[in-house]
Amino acid sequence: MVLMLFVIAFVCSAAVAGVFQMTKEPIEKAQAQKVVDALRKVLPEFDETSEKKSVAECGVYEAVLGGEIVGYAVESVSHNGFSGDVKIIVGFTTDGTIYNIEVLEQAETPGLGANMVSEDNVLVGSFVGKRAEEMNMTVRKDGGDVDALTAATISSRAFSEAVAFAYAAYLECAAENGQGGVDPSRLLPESDQIEEMELDGVAAYKALLGNEVVGYAVEGRSNSGFNGLVRVMVGFGVDGTIVDVAVLEQNETPGLGTKMCDEGNALVESLKGKSASGVKFALKVEGGDVDALTAATVSSRAYVEAVESAYETFKKINL
Amino acid sequence: MGKNLKIFTDGLLKNNPTFVLVLGMCPTLATTTSAFNGMGMGVATLFVLVMSNVVISLLKNVIPDKVRIPAYIVVISSFVTVVQLLMQAYVQDLYNTLGVFIPLIVVNCIILGRAEAFASKNGIWASALDGLGIGLGFTLSLTVVGMVRELLGNGQLFGLDIWQGGGALIFILSPGAFFVLGYLMIVFRKLTAKKN
Numbered sequence: 348m349v350l351m352l353f354v355i356a357f358v359c360s361a362a363v364a365g366v367f368q369m370t371k372e373p374i375e376k377a378q379a380q381k382v383v384d385a386l387r388k389v390l391p392e393f394d395e396t397s398e399k400k401s402v403a404e405c406g407v408y409e410a411v412l413g414g415e416i417v418g419y420a421v422e423s424v425s426h427n428g429f430s431g432d433v434k435i436i437v438g439f440t441t442d443g444t445i446y447n448i449e450v451l452e453q454a455e456t457p458g459l460g461a462n463m464v465s466e467d468n469v470l471v472g473s474f475v476g477k478r479a480e481e482m483n484m485t486v487r488k489d490g491g492d493v494d495a496l497t498a499a500t501i502s503s504r505a506f507s508e509a510v511a512f513a514y515a516a517y518l519e520c521a522a523e524n525g526q527g528g529v530d531p532s533r534l535l536p537e538s539d540q541i542e543e544m545e546l547d548g549v550a551a552y553k554a555l556l557g558n559e560v561v562g563y564a565v566e567g568r569s570n571s572g573f574n575g576l577v578r579v580m581v582g583f584g585v586d587g588t589i590v591d592v593a594v595l596e597q598n599e600t601p602g603l604g605t606k607m608c609d610e611g612n613a614l615v616e617s618l619k620g621k622s623a624s625g626v627k628f629a630l631k632v633e634g635g636d637v638d639a640l641t642a643a644t645v646s647s648r649a650y651v652e653a654v655e656s657a658y659e660t661f662k663k664i665n666l
Numbered sequence: 667m668g669k670n671l672k673i674f675t676d677g678l679l680k681n682n683p684t685f686v687l688v689l690g691m692c693p694t695l696a697t698t699t700s701a702f703n704g705m706g707m708g709v710a711t712l713f714v715l716v717m718s719n720v721v722i723s724l725l726k727n728v729i730p731d732k733v734r735i736p737a738y739i740v741v742i743s744s745f746v747t748v749v750q751l752l753m754q755a756y757v758q759d760l761y762n763t764l765g766v767f768i769p770l771i772v773v774n775c776i777i778l779g780r781a782e783a784f785a786s787k788n789g790i791w792a793s794a795l796d797g798l799g800i801g802l803g804f805t806l807s808l809t810v811v812g813m814v815r816e817l818l819g820n821g822q823l824f825g826l827d828i829w830q831g832g833g834a835l836i837f838i839l840s841p842g843a844f845f846v847l848g849y850l851m852i853v854f855r856k857l858t859a860k861k862n
Contacts, residue, residue, distance in 0.1 A: 348730040351733070352740075355725070355740055362744055366752070373756065374754050458819055458838035
């Protein structure tokens, strides 16, 4: 009796092992093909991609065209889907624009959350073609810029969260390769040429108009954000006027500190157009000149500190 | 031949696993969100059912009675694993959609039920036909349930738009599975009752 059962089990395992060997290669091929297909979809044209590397809990592929990095595809996961994980791959071009997004895995409700995989849905549409740094990646219900799928707020939230994770990983990689998430020209006075430069390990750009320097965009940072590092890029005219400020990196509280990334927020508005030499770099509540974000004093303080550090660097460059 | 034909058609009609025996409800309710998914699940089950029926019928004299259930389960689960590997290799989209329900074919009561009730008592040829009949019955039932749910819920059939603007989502969701199954059961009973 035992022997018979043993024989049956043995023969069956042998058969399964045989099929496993047979299908091993096609399965690997199919899986690799799936990744390649997804990469082709979410990235601009490229020759080859790097091996997947792990950054900030996401998988990142660098896309190379003619020896130059033209984009990044980032695999990221949100564990807050309506039924399980939502895994997506997000393509970024080097200036931080979201090129396309593809859903790799989801088990959301068919007909509702599962619509995130369908062609031209509003959820993906509210990301594609946008510059990630200018977006608040939460759904409109939560005060963000993302159109949720009808009757699938939780799924849409998970999707947005996954995109935000991907963006964080992208920023880290882009920074490693010296590609910032911001186009310096929009921070600078009108110019016909922008030169990259570096001072004390800080990235900066020099703007020229007909051989004359008209301004500098300088990176500034502060480590005293609510959740660590806040990195900004500040554009100055040669006379020290603050042209504009862009946030390069932050991990602040969504809906509160993250407002520092929004267009026209209180922080930017109280700095824009002012002469930096005349600005007292502190919050109004602490005797300075800068309006803080509501309920985000710590984040606002870090922001101001980062702008001030950029100004210090600017003074060194613009002697 | 008449007897064999009866074995085959019994599986389709008189012993239809979904509408008459009401077996294997878990995959029936869960995977029929579209016609294609229902059909895929049905075909996977059909394959396992025919193969396990044949093998168990072959082994019916050598399997000791006391350990027959473990022996059946080993045979069935081997075929399920084979199906799973093949699907993963060649139809990955379907594999991803059906997900956990593929390995769960192992505990689908239709398969163990046919092994115990039919294959262990009949010859290879008859067992194969029984597997084919029951399997096709299951496949057709799942496809029909999937078609109705997809049509009413999404306005599509096999992924093609029948009308624009979707449908009543509830048919795609779990309650819709029960509604559709219930009503189809009524229709099926009505139709087969006339024939008898």
